[in-house]
Amino acid sequence: MPLRQSRQPDDAYVVEIGFHDLGVTKADLEIRLGYEAGRAPEPFGGMIDEVLAEAPGRLGIQAGYRLVPLSRPADKRDGLLIGGPFFRTGTIVAGEFARADEAAVFACTIGPSLETWASDLTGDGEPALGFVVDSAASEFAERTAAVLHDGVAAFMRERGRGVTNRYSPGYCTWDVGEQRTLFSLLPDGFCGIRLTESALMVPVKSVSGIIGTGKSVERRDYRCDRCGVEECVWRAVRTKKKSETTDKRG
Amino acid sequence: MSELVEQLTMCIERGKINAAAPYPADLRGREGADELTARALRESVGPDAVLAACNEGMRRIGERFGRNEVFVPELLMAAKAMKAVMAHLRPFFQSGSVKAKGSFILGTVAGDLHDIGKNLVAMVVEGNGWEVVDLGVDCKPQKFVDAVKAHPGCTVGLSALLTTTMANMEKIVKEIKEQFPEVRVIVGGAPLSADAAAKMGADGYGADPQGAVAFLNSTT
Ligand code: B12
Numbered sequence: 001m002p003l004r005q006s007r008q009p010d011d012a013y014v015v016e017i018g019f020h021d022l023g024v025t026k027a028d029l030e031i032r033l034g035y036e037a038g039r040a041p042e043p044f045g046g047m048i049d050e051v052l053a054e055a056p057g058r059l060g061i062q063a064g065y066r067l068v069p070l071s072r073p074a075d076k077r078d079g080l081l082i083g084g085p086f087f088r089t090g091t092i093v094a095g096e097f098a099r100a101d102e103a104a105v106f107a108c109t110i111g112p113s114l115e116t117w118a119s120d121l122t123g124d125g126e127p128a129l130g131f132v133v134d135s136a137a138s139e140f141a142e143r144t145a146a147v148l149h150d151g152v153a154a155f156m157r158e159r160g161r162g163v164t165n166r167y168s169p170g171y172c173t174w175d176v177g178e179q180r181t182l183f184s185l186l187p188d189g190f191c192g193i194r195l196t197e198s199a200l201m202v203p204v205k206s207v208s209g210i211i212g213t214g215k216s217v218e219r220r221d222y223r224c225d226r227c228g229v230e231e232c233v234w235r236a237v238r239t240k241k242k243s244e245t246t247d248k249r250g
Numbered sequence: 251m252s253e254l255v256e257q258l259t260m261c262i263e264r265g266k267i268n269a270a271a272p273y274p275a276d277l278r279g280r281e282g283a284d285e286l287t288a289r290a291l292r293e294s295v296g297p298d299a300v301l302a303a304c305n306e307g308m309r310r311i312g313e314r315f316g317r318n319e320v321f322v323p324e325l326l327m328a329a330k331a332m333k334a335v336m337a338h339l340r341p342f343f344q345s346g347s348v349k350a351k352g353s354f355i356l357g358t359v360a361g362d363l364h365d366i367g368k369n370l371v372a373m374v375v376e377g378n379g380w381e382v383v384d385l386g387v388d389c390k391p392q393k394f395v396d397a398v399k400a401h402p403g404c405t406v407g408l409s410a411l412l413t414t415t416m417a418n419m420e421k422i423v424k425e426i427k428e429q430f431p432e433v434r435v436i437v438g439g440a441p442l443s444a445d446a447a448a449k450m451g452a453d454g455y456g457a458d459p460q461g462a463v464a465f466l467n468s469t470t
Pocket residue numbers: 134138141142168169170171172176179199200201202203204205206207208209231232233234250322364366367368370371407408409410411412413414436437438439440441455456457458459461462
């Protein structure tokens with residue numbers, strides 16, 4: 001089923017995403033916790049079932065983006081002009097956006113409820129279930145960003161445009177502090193997310209970033225081999241599963 | 251007697267809390283850490299011996315975690331079984347006849363609201379016989395300084411989620427080291443590394459709760 005989006009003032013769009021759009025399975029959560037698919041021992045398998053049963057009622061997914069002009073200045077190759085301000089994204093991200101002339105600045109969240117549930121469980125002497133809930137919430141948040149990305153790609157296709165991969169402040173040498181400038185491009189309180197002084201999004205299970213769009217833009221796989229961030233989580237994931245082509249970053 | 255102690259060690263390692271607990275499935279209906287501790291104390295196994303048996307259980311599960319044979323959920327079940335034992339041992343700690351290994355002051359640094367990682371560390375460290383003083387989230391340097399003053403001989407653990415809050419972490423490490431150079435500080439959290447820890451002047455870095463335990467045990 002194609003996603004529905006509604007247009008807001010200033011070229012902003014709100015995209016409707018529900019639990020089933022995320023397509024998260026028990027096996028996904030087992031793998032996330034460290035087990036092999038179908039092999040989580042009890043009671044952890046049962047805990048995953050419980051979380052998957054509860055999640056639809058607890059998820060408060062909000063997602064959206066705003067389209068703004070984008071360009072790569074000739075004299076500053078390590079960044080991009082996005083909707084006015086210059087972002088020092090690093091050359092890897094800037095290079096990926098070379099053919100894009102517009103950016104979808106996006107943000108999404110699954111809301112605070114799962115986070116609070118995990119915290120309460122941990123405080124109430126149920127740390128293992130709390131951990132399972134927290135891990136599932138992270139999976140839902142990552143998937144929300146991926147589904148939003150697919151949605152933006154589909155909307156752009158209708159206009160004869162392609163999209164790049166998505167990139168988030170805090171990844172690929174892009175300073176997470178620039179999140180503040182990124183949020184200045186979005187309407188106030190967009191998707192119910194607020195930023196703390198240290199650029200932390202609240203609710204915590206939220207993702208922000210940019211997707212480039214343009215007539216001759218193509219989505220390519222991430223190029224971890226070109227990045228110098230040795231300790232990055234995605235480098236580790238990609239080295240382990242070389243065949244993986246889906247993008248989950250940010 | 252030694253069989254009882256060995257059983258207790260096994261219950262901690264396997265996270266068997268009490269007879270009613272369904273986990274692990276193969277021990278269903280059998281006595282757990284709760285009943286075995288009560289029985290051990292009744293049968294005059296000293297609280298020190300009970301604690302030693304449990305610490306051995308936590309050490310074993312920690313080792314299996316290090317070998318990727320079990321994961322964080324199993325570690326947490328063991329910590330929960332340990333909590334049941336601690337409820338029996340509390341009077342001995344209060345009277346001073348049994349001593350905690352020491353106190354561990356733990357908090358998420360200023361600007362950071364992320365607590366699940368820190369809470370997991372707290373749980374496992376406590377399960378390993380340390381008194382944990384959890385300062386919560388968004389902790390300013392003064393909060394750590396006050397807590398260190400109130401717990402002489404303590405070790406401090408700091409947690410952070412983002413590189414932006416790592417700057418605050420560095421300030422806290424510096425503040426503690428300036429006022430209490432002898433206090434050992436370990437840092438952890440997703441954006442940290444051993445390198446980053448050394449650069450900010452911390453004594454150690456832990457990638458997971460077991461890392462905190464190894465650090466604490468190495469300093470006693
Ligand atoms: C899952 C995940 C998310 C989830 C939610 C994370 C959460 N904390 O709830 C989602 C998808 C929402 C997300 C979003 C973002 N993320 Co993220 N995320 C991760 C990921 C993959 C795992 C983090 C996690 O939840 N782990 C599980 C929990 C339980 O572990 P933990 O909190 O780290 O705690 C464990 C250890 O760290 C340790 N520990 C913790 N504290 C302490 C203390 C001591 C003393 C010791 C010894 C040990 C210790 O023990 C704990 C238990 O094992 C990490 C990469 C990684 N592998 O760590 C990136 C990571 C944390 N994210 C990162 C970034 C940048 C972001 C975003 C800013 C991206 C964006 N612009 O949207 C946002 C920020 C969200 C916000 N609210 O502001 C960066 C942070 C680095 C940086 N540059 O600041 C990381 C490190 C990825 C990277 N670039 O390599 N993220």
